[in-house]
Amino acid sequence: xxxxxxxxxxxxxxxxDFSDVAMTFPDGxxxxxxxxxxxxxxxxxSVVGPSGCGKSTLLRIASGLETASAGTASVRTRRIxxxxxxxxxxxxxxxxxxxxxxxxxxxxxxxxxxxKAKQAIELVGLTGFERHxxxxxxxxxxxxxxxxxxxxxxxxxxxxxxxxxxxxxITRERLNDELLRLFVEQRFAGLFITHSxxxxxxxxxxxxxxxxxxxxxxxxxxxxxxxxxxxxxxxTPEFAELVGEVSHALREGHK
Amino acid sequence: MTATLQxxxxxxxxxxxxxxxxxxxxxxxxxxLVVFVLFVAAWYGVANYYDRVRxxxxxxxxxxxxLRAMFHDTxxxxxPTTFDAQLWQALGRTTVVTLTGLGVAIVIGVVWAMxxxxxxxxxxxxxxxxxxxxxxxxLALVPLIGALFGYEFLSRVIVTVMIALxxxxxxxxxxxxxxxxxxxxxxxxxxxxxxxxxxxxxxxGALPSIFVGLRTSAGxxxxxxIVGDQFFQRGQPGLGVLIQVTASRLQxxxxxxxxxIASLLGVVVFLLFGLxxxxxxGRWYDFN
Numbered sequence: 001x002x003x004x005x006x007x008x009x010x011x012x013x014x015x016x017d018f019s020d021v022a023m024t025f026p027d028g029x030x031x032x033x034x035x036x037x038x039x040x041x042x043x044x045x046s047v048v049g050p051s052g053c054g055k056s057t058l059l060r061i062a063s064g065l066e067t068a069s070a071g072t073a074s075v076r077t078r079r080i081x082x083x084x085x086x087x088x089x090x091x092x093x094x095x096x097x098x099x100x101x102x103x104x105x106x107x108x109x110x111x112x113x114x115x116k117a118k119q120a121i122e123l124v125g126l127t128g129f130e131r132h133x134x135x136x137x138x139x140x141x142x143x144x145x146x147x148x149x150x151x152x153x154x155x156x157x158x159x160x161x162x163x164x165x166x167x168x169x170i171t172r173e174r175l176n177d178e179l180l181r182l183f184v185e186q187r188f189a190g191l192f193i194t195h196s197x198x199x200x201x202x203x204x205x206x207x208x209x210x211x212x213x214x215x216x217x218x219x220x221x222x223x224x225x226x227x228x229x230x231x232x233x234x235x236t237p238e239f240a241e242l243v244g245e246v247s248h249a250l251r252e253g254h255k
Numbered sequence: 256m257t258a259t260l261q262x263x264x265x266x267x268x269x270x271x272x273x274x275x276x277x278x279x280x281x282x283x284x285x286x287x288l289v290v291f292v293l294f295v296a297a298w299y300g301v302a303n304y305y306d307r308v309r310x311x312x313x314x315x316x317x318x319x320x321x322l323r324a325m326f327h328d329t330x331x332x333x334x335p336t337t338f339d340a341q342l343w344q345a346l347g348r349t350t351v352v353t354l355t356g357l358g359v360a361i362v363i364g365v366v367w368a369m370x371x372x373x374x375x376x377x378x379x380x381x382x383x384x385x386x387x388x389x390x391x392x393x394l395a396l397v398p399l400i401g402a403l404f405g406y407e408f409l410s411r412v413i414v415t416v417m418i419a420l421x422x423x424x425x426x427x428x429x430x431x432x433x434x435x436x437x438x439x440x441x442x443x444x445x446x447x448x449x450x451x452x453x454x455x456x457x458x459x460g461a462l463p464s465i466f467v468g469l470r471t472s473a474g475x476x477x478x479x480x481i482v483g484d485q486f487f488q489r490g491q492p493g494l495g496v497l498i499q500v501t502a503s504r505l506q507x508x509x510x511x512x513x514x515x516i517a518s519l520l521g522v523v524v525f526l527l528f529g530l531x532x533x534x535x536x537g538r539w540y541d542f543n
Contacts (some may be wrong), residue, residue: 005426063444064444065440065443065444080444082441082444084437084441085437086437088433088435088437088438088441088458090455090460091539091540092459092460092462092536092538092539093541101441101455102441102445104455105445105446105451105455106446107447107449115338131395133538133539134539135539218503
C-alpha cells in the first residue's frame with residue numbers, strides 16, 4: 001500500500017485535505033477506512049474504485065453533506081461546486097433560470113447573477129439554448145447545463161460525482177474534452193469520481209485507486225501528460241500503459 | 256475556440272427549435288358524434304317502448320321533450336311552466352356551492368399537506384385523519400351536519416368540502432414529497448432554508464399533482480353539492496332539490512333535463528380545471 005502522500009508544491013494551496021478519514025454509517029456499514037487524500041489548487045484528482053467502495057461518500061464529506069465519523073477532513077474554501085450524477089435540473093425552469101439557481105439561492109443581486117449565468121452558458125457552449133426547457137435537451141446538454149450552474153459559483157474546488165456515467169461514449173468524450181478545457185481556463189481544483197479508468201487518466205493530474213468496502217486508498221498514480229491535452233493522447237502507447245497499470249491496481253484492490 | 260463553440264451552438268439551435276412546439280394530438284370530433292347519434296336513436300327506441308307498450312312515458316321521456324323542458328317556458332298546448340327558469344337558477348346555486356366548497360377544499364387541502372410535508376412526525380400525526388375522511392361514509396354524517404349547521408348554504412358547503420378534500424390532501428402531499436434527494440441536497444449545499452426549499456423546489460414540483468388532485472376534487476365537489484342539496488331541502492333549491500321534486504311528481508322530461516344539466520356541470524368543471532392545470536404547468540409537464 002503506497003500511502004506516501006506527495007507533498008504539496010506550496011503550503012497553503014491544499015484545498016482539500018483528508019487524513020485518516022473513516023465513515024461508519026448508523027447501520028454499522030463501514031464505508032471508508034483510513035483515507036488520506038489531498039487535492040491542491042491546479043490539481044485534478046480522479047478516484048476510481050469498485051461500486052460501493054465509498055467514492056461518493058468522499059464527495060459528500062468534502063461538500064459537508066455528511067460528517068466523517070473519524071479522522072480530519074478539512075476543506076479550505078467555501079467556493080465548492082458539486083456536480084451530481086444526474087443533471088438535477090428543475091424541469092419548470094429554462095436553461096438560463098436553472099443556471100441562475102445557485103446564485104439566486106445565495107441571494108446575489110439579479111443583475112450580477114444574470115451576467116454570471118450568461119458567461120457560464122457561453123463557457124459550456126449552450127448559447128442559443130437559454131430559453132429551452134430541460135425536457136427539450138439531450139442528456140449531454142442537460143449535463144452541460146448542470147456544469148454551467150456550478151460554474152456560476154466560481155468554484156475553487158469542483159466535486160464531480162460520476163457526472164458522465166449515464167451518457168453515451170461519444171457525448172462522454174466530448175464532455176471530457178470540454179471539462180479539460182474548463183479546467184485549463186478556470187484553474188479550479190477538481191475531485192472527480194468515475195468508474196472509467198481511461199476517463200480518469202485522460203482528465204486527471206492524479207489518479208487514486210480505492211479498494212472495495214471498506215474503501216481505502218490502495219494506489220496513487222501521477223499522470224505525466226501536460227495540459228492542455230490533445231484528445232489523441234488517448235491512442236498513444238504511454239496512455240494505454242498507464243490505463244493498464246491503473247486497471248491492474250483496481251483489480252488487485254478488489255481482491 | 257469560443258467562436259467555434261458559438262457556431263456549434265447556433266447550428267444546434269437551428270436544428271432544435273422546430274421541435275419546440277410539441278404537436279398536440281388532434282381531437283377527433285366525428286367518432287364521438289357517431290356514438291352520440293346512435294345513443295339518441297336508441298333512446299328514441301326505448302322511449303317509444305315505454306310510451307306505446309308500457310304506457311309509462313314519464314319513466315323514459317322522448318329526448319325532444321327533455322330538450323323542450325330545458326329551453327321552453329310553455330308547453331305546446333299553451334300551458335305556462337316556469338321550469339326552465341327554475342332549472343337555470345338551480346344550476347347557478349349548485350355551481351356557487353360547488354365552487355365555494357372546492358375553494359375551501361383547495362385551501363384546507365394544500366395547507367394540510369404542506370404541514371405534513373414539514374416533518375415526518377406531523378405527517379404521522381395528521382395523515383390518518385385524511386384517510387379517515389376518505390373512509391367515513393359522508394352520507395351517514397349528512398343528517399348530523401344538517402342538525403348542527405342548519406339546512407341551508409353552510410351545510411351544503413360543508414358536505415361539498417368533506418367529499419372533495421381528500422384528493423387535494425393526498426395529491427399535494429405526494430407532489431411535495433416527490434422532489435428527489437439530489438435536488439434537495441443541491442438546495443442544502445447552498446444553505447437554503449426550509450421556506451426557500453418549499454417555495455422554489457417543492458411547490459413548483461408539486462403543481463402537476465396538485466392539478467391532478469384539483470381535477471378529481473372538482474368532479475367530487477359537484478357530487479357533494481348535489482347530494483347536500485338533496486338532503487337539505489330547505490333554503491333556495493339547487494339541482495338536488497329539483498331532482499327530488501321532479502322525481503316525486505313523476506315529471507319525466509323535467510327530471511331528465513335536471514339530471515343532464517347536473518352531469519354537464521360535472522363535465523364542465525372537470526374540463527375547466529384540467530384546462531387550468533394544462534395552462535399552468537403544461538409548458539414543462541406532459542398532462543395526459
